[in-house]
Amino acid sequence: MRGVPRGGRGRGRGVVGTGWVRWLSVLTTVVVSGASAGCSSKGEGGTGREETLDMQPAAGALAVASVAAAGPMDSVKAPSEHEVIRVLFRQLDRPLAADSTCAGVGARSDDRTIGDFLAGFLAAQADSSGANWVQVTSTRVTAGAAAWRHDVLLRRRAGEEEWAWGVRFDQRVRDRGVEVTSMQCLGG
């Protein structure tokens, strides 16, 4: 299939077309959520789901904020692309060294984190030639604790330049948390 990409090929549910616009939109949402730090706020989409902000001490006496959504996930219906990407945005500080699939995937030699890695390929999508998009796929994990497995891929097609790079991680149904050891880097 050529022309405007449809990320929904196969199992994927693509965010179609101008992926960078979608990214900016999502980023804006996350920033807005972060701005409500210290409070509890209603979840998006009128679900009434409450979010709380946890302040966790980290090395160097820095504090790292993470927004943890309360309440279990739907175990039948996959979460929205928005939720998946928002959860991913909370994992950007994870070190690439934590998983062998992430070794050396950074586009720059000083890339150290998942955020660095994704930034490199997002930057490549700043080229408006060709087509750029984000593909989000969620599948139910059938073994072990109930969870959703998410693949988030940044994709680009411009002549001979075709690629998909991103991450895979498991999100627990019971508390919406990410399984720490599940984060993998995908792509080739």
Added chain:
Amino acid sequence: MITVDKLKAFEGLNISKICDGEYTDNGLNHCAHFVSHALGLSIGFTCRGMTGKGTSPASIRVHEVFARCTRVAEWDENSGETIGLAFVTATGNVDLKTKVMKNVPKKHVGILLAGTIWHYSNTNDKVVTTTPAVFAKHYAGKDIGLFFGSIPA
């Protein structure tokens, strides 16, 4: 041992005829994927790592294959090399001393044998063959360079 006849058998094939692991989306980069299936390379992350399927996991990352070549060098038409891998990317992405290629979007690999390079054309979605001179122009730009790598053991 790879032979011209074996490589000719791949010519014109879409990746779906080469990989049984269902990592066959035509919108993906299959250059390292094809090379690795043809040569039996299972280095680093593989097609089976992506899909969880397939009987012969093959490498899909150009920079991981590059790092495992026993010898890498700038391309030299007069080197006398008749078999190996051909890599094309911006010269600034490659450190020959450390055998490190940055994982940048624009990088490509093919198999050199008998003066010809077999590689997977992502535009045509099939295996093609070409000369080193044409392969070196796979990407536009004055900073693009061609590199040789001996086939990983």
